[in-house]
Amino acid sequence: MTTSTPVPARGEDSPVRIQARTDEHLSRGLWLVKWLLLVPHLVVLGVLGVAFWVLTVVALFAVLVTGRYPRTMFAYNVGVLRWGWRVTWYGYGGLGTDRYPRFALDDRPDDAARLDIAYPGRLSRGLVLVKWWLLALPHYLVLALLVGAGGTIVGRVGGGGAFGTEGGGLLSLLVLFVGVLLLFTGRYPAGLLDLVTGIDRWVLRVVAYAALMTDSYPPMRLDQGPQDPAGPLPGDGPDRTTAAPAAGAAEGRGGQALLTRPEAPPERVAAAPLAPPPAGRAVLLTAGAWALLLGLAGGVAGVVDTTGTGSVTGATGPGATAVALVAGGVLALAGAVLIAVGARSVGGEGGRR
Known part of the structure; x- marks a missing residue:
């Protein structure tokens, strides 16, 4: 007797x-x-x-060396994307809810807008050098028409997607139609809902790919509708029975579990679910990223000042250059230390169980 392997559903x-x-x-x-x-x-x-994005650059080097995306940094970046997606859906990237978005990195089943990214066990060291610019270029060109050139990647992560007007793309026009129809009818047209969610879903898939969070090439299509064709998220439908015990354990520690999908291939997802980094570690990662960025900027300013123009720091001469270089180096080193401390495995705090 032979058994046939089931064919995955579209996008599964x-x-x-x-x-x-x-x-x-x-x-x-x-x-x-x-x-x-x-x-x-x-x-x-x-x-x-x-x-x-600073942590994404740090993760790039981590993947080059180890083939793995640091787990705590991955959880942090997923949290930022979730937060941004909630704000986008509330705002002018969707207008799909009047429920004010939460100020949080975690995910809850009752959120109007939800996002989940399976944690990859290993990532290709070679692809990490080209997928975010060369391989993703066809998507960038298409999305420039759909959401505007300024809203394809950076604007979406930084919250600019909440306005949906970064470059005057098709999404901005669709959401404007939604607003006008809401004003006169009080209803969200089903057809426009499908189109808006399809565009937003495409953008977020490309963001995840460009941010090095997956090696799975995003499909060049509009998967429309409120529900993702890949299936329910943790806490919804079939996943609810699996997600509930882990979420309850996290709440007992005062946190919210960031659950990966149990049906995802084991080589992509660790056996134990992730938990979002505790607030203290999230602050360390944020502060470290900013310190690293400002430190590198200070170092660049010192190099520019070697021309003696004083156009960057307001001072001239080798003394001012040395001060800028040293200060930038110290700040960048402090940022790297903060990132390293914040990105350590949370272990007993709920990162692994």
Whole structure:
């Protein structure tokens, strides 16, 4: 007797899952002032977004050396993407909910916008050098039309996707139509919902790929609809029975579990679910990323000042150059230490069980 291997459903092998849910009743006019309500989130996400990309560069070198993405940094960056996605869906990247997004890196089943990325066991050392620019280039060109050139990658992570107007792409026009229809009908058109979620899902898949979080090449298609074709996220549907015990254990420690999908291939996902880094470690990673960036910028300023123009630091001469180089080096070293401490395996704190 022979058994046939089931054929995966469309998109089932994707390590990135994006889900969006609309409110049963949406306000007709709240979207007109959401730009003001979003300001606190955009300030925080601006800081976190810079840290996200600095840590991505650090992860690039880690993958080159070890073939692995540091686990705690991965959990942190997934958290930033989740936060940004909630803000985008609330704001002008979707207008799908009137529930104010949480200021948090974790994920909850009752969030209107949810995102999950399977943690990769190992990543290709060669692909890490080319996938974020060369291999992703076709996606960048298409997404420049769909969301605007400024909203394809950096703007989405930094919270700019909340406005959906970075480059005047198709998404901006669709969301404007949604706002006008909400104003007059109070309903979110199903057809526009499918298109908006499809574009947002495409963008986030490319962000995850460009941020080196997966080697799985994002499909060049619009997987439309609120539910991801790859299946439910942890805490939804079939995953709920598996996710609940782990989430309960995390809550007992005062945290929220960042659950990977149990049905994902074992070579891509560790046996134990991830937990988001504790608040202290998240602060260390953010502060370390900024210190590293500012330190490197100070070093570059010192090199530029060797011309004697004083155009960068406001001083001239070798003394000022030496001060800039030393200060930049110390700050960058301090940032690297903070990142190293923050990225250590959380072990007994819930990173591995």
